[in-house]
Amino acid sequence: MKFLILLTGFLFGNLIYSQQVYGEWKTIDDETGVTKSIVKVYKDDGQVFGKVKRILREDKRDVRCTECKGDLKNQKVEGMVILKNLSKDDNKYNDGTITDPENGKTYEAKIWLKEGDPNTLMVRGYVAFFYRTQEWKRIEN
Template identity: 70%
Template sequence: MKILIYAIGFLFGNLVSSQEVFGEWKTIDDNTGLAKSIVEVYEQNGKVFGRIKKILKEDKRDVRCVHCKGDQKNQKVEGMLILKDLSKDKDKYEDGTVTDPENGKTYDAKMWLNEDDPNVLMVRGYLSFLYRTQEWKRIDD
């Protein structure tokens, strides 16, 4: 009986953890559909952040954010914090920002897991009523 209880607990624990936004995600290029980078999404002091852990194209790994402002200006894109200060609100994370290192612009952000596939993270950057949503794919451990 104890084994059955442990097995159910283990399966339930894995199901719950797979429903979280935390972990590593592949960003996908909107135009080509190819993976561009790996972003690590994590929680710190009750807020959610995301850092570019790795750029997948080796020849792009030393690229710097020349169009960024402030402390991100000329920072290496690999290692850059691009998601900042998101707060959980029910099944979404919002009220934070996302920086596009290609153009250096920072947008209001929200993100959520795709209802049909929790291995897809929907990341939306928006300015007023204009927005763009990307699908990031979970990296399996």
């Protein structure tokens, strides 16, 4: 009986964890379909952030964000925090920002798990009612 309770707890715990936005995600260029980087999404002080853990093209690993403003100006993209200050609101995280290191622009951001697919993270950057949404794929550990 104890084994059954432990097994149920373990399986339920894994299901809950796999339903979270936290973890490592492959970013995929929505125009070319090429996997570009790995972003680690994590929680810090009650908010959600995302940091570029690894750029997959070796020749791009030392690229700096020359177009970025403020503290991000000339920072290496690998290691840069691109998702900032997202807060949970039901099944979505919003009220934060995302920076596109390719053009240095920062947008309002929203992320959520794709309905029916906890291994796909929907990442949306927007200005007013103009937006662009990408699908990032979970990296299984």
